[in-house]
Amino acid sequence: MKLQIALDTLTLEESMALLDETKDYVDVIEVGTPFIIEEGMRPVRELKKRYPNLEVLADTKIMDAGELEADYAFRAGADIVTVLGASHDETVLGALKAAKKHGGKIMIDMIAVKDLATRTKELDAMGVDLICVHTAFDVQSTQKGPLDELKLVNTLVKHAKSAVAGGVKLATIDDIVREGAEVIVVGGAISNASERANMAKEMKGHMH
Secondary structure, three states: OEEEEEEOOOOHHHHHHHHHHHOOOOOEEEEOHHHHHHHOOHHHHHHHHHOOOOEEEEEEEEOOOHHHHHHHHHHHOOOEEEEEOOOOHHHHHHHHHHHHHHOOEEEEEOOOOOOHHHHHHHHHHHOOOEEEEEOOHHHOOOOOOOHHHHHHHHHHOOOOEEEEEOOOOHHHHHHHHHHOOOEEEEOHHHHOOOOHHHHHHHHHHHHO
């Protein structure tokens, strides 16, 4: 079980300061979508160079041009690239082709997917590496967390591993750990904590 730290609104320098504090407890560094929109692939390159022993995920949320866009991210140093579950099959397959070329992984972000069960089975059959249930930031205040969706995905996947994102915090992590997920994504619960290293350590401790 891996702890993925989501970096969305910090600068590169702020991200490095956070990671210097928490790197002993983190497995995957997520260069978030807002970060990529602001900085492009520079954070992917720089963070992979600075923390070569950690996996770097580029949260590109690819929706089209799957092979081309995934290739850009993998060439920048990403180990994992995200594609939206709502994308066409051809887009997913193109991204998988790029992943195979670079020895990387594809995580599917199931944000806003309407028929979660059907799409999970389709994506699992395509050979994606990770299927991530994701409670969107914009609806976290109006919806419950992603636990129920995680339970559903876990009953359906045969090849892919599950991941979970969206408002995960100390109060909810135990339920997620009990259900089981390959990757648990945590953002603000760590980056906004008063003692960030201690929070990352505690989160990781719950995952054992």
